[in-house]
Amino acid sequence: MCNYLFVYGTLLEGEGNHGLLHHARPIAKQAKTKGKLYDTKQGYPMLDIDSEHIVYGEVYEVTDQLMWKALDELEGYIHEGHKDNEYDKVVQTVETDQGEFEAVVYVASDRSLLHEFIPSGNWRVWKEDLLEGMLYFAYGSCMDNDRFIKHGVDQHFQDCLGRAVFKGYTLRYNHVIHDGGRADMVEEGGVVEGKLYRVPPEAITYLYGREGVDNNGYRPAIISVEHEGKMVDHVLTFFVLNKEKEVAPPDHYSTEIIRGATGVLSEEYVQKLIEQVHALKNSDVVNN
Structure with missing residues (x-):
């Protein structure tokens, strides 16, 4: 059986x-x-x-x-x-x-x-009333406020509650497009740190478009994260739909992640992000 x-x-x-x-x-x-x-x-x-x-x-x-x-x-x-x-x-x-x-x-x-x-x-995801807004866990370039300003949506991401932790997962750059990898969380142990936001419905509409939900880029999911020592439920995040072999992200993308993470996520984790990108770039050079 x-x-x-x-x-x-x-x-x-x-x-x-x-x-x-x-x-x-x-x-x-x-x-x-x-x-x-x-x-x-x-x-x-x-x-x-x-x-x-x-x-x-x-x-x-x-x-x-x-x-x-x-x-x-x-x-x-x-x-x-x-x-x-x-x-x-x-x-x-x-x-x-x-x-x-x-x-x-x-x-x-x-x-x-x-x-x-x-x-x-x-x-x-179906059960959540996204029209009321909700909590959102960002772990990639959506941690970067400069990118929000560039897109004219920064007003929707002003309520940042701070650092949050998602346990049991590892950050990987396995959403591969023409210029390199984009961030994903893979269930293989470890810890992913990110920013926890309280966002309005307009932010969710923007995120669905940016993450390519209707174009087989990322899929929405509801998770629980740890914030200030307590578990927080009903948190929106996004996972890559079609995971590929991890490759280095382009410079502009990794810059956004590091810039968004600095000062909010732990110094140890930010350093780990930097080292991960360097290792992937070196690996790409060797393989090519």
Whole structure:
């Protein structure tokens, strides 16, 4: 039996039914699988099998049979092929930063519940009322106020709460375009420091455009970060959609990151950023 479980709704960390997974082993917080995500309008989503769209979620290892029984009860799964199943259970490939897994996924059986398609494939992002503004974690060039001034949007990023930390991730330059790499956070251990902002809706609209959300650049995600010794939930950030082999960023981009980080992030981390860019440039020279 497959012991890996892909979750994408109320079983996600921080959501209402996550407690059912209290003894499960977390494998990946950034995971994706094929499917179309729908809002049932009953407080939870439902994944419909589909090969053209992506759903984002988390992966856990579940070895306790009583836990599987509780999960089946939650999802309205009686047994395979039962006409009254609300969800069915399938095993399909799930992609993570650590590699691919074959995982159990609860998918739509009662299709009358598929009310509204969620284009982002992300239940947490869908739930957030972005029209009200929210907290935003910047870790790349969006830490640089000079860039905001250049784009005429600096007024939307004046409420900077200071340094925040995202644990379990490493900064990589694996969004590769014509002149070099752009920043991403990869789930491989480590720590990423960044700036925590409270931003209005206008800032979110700007960020969606700048990050190329509609052009397969970055995808929005809701995370939890540490700020002033406390965990802060419901924070918007962006991850690279299609991760490539890391390459050095162009000078103008790395300058923006260092300039934005200096004086807010820890001196140790800023130095690490500088050394990382130098190492990548040296590596590119050697490889070329």
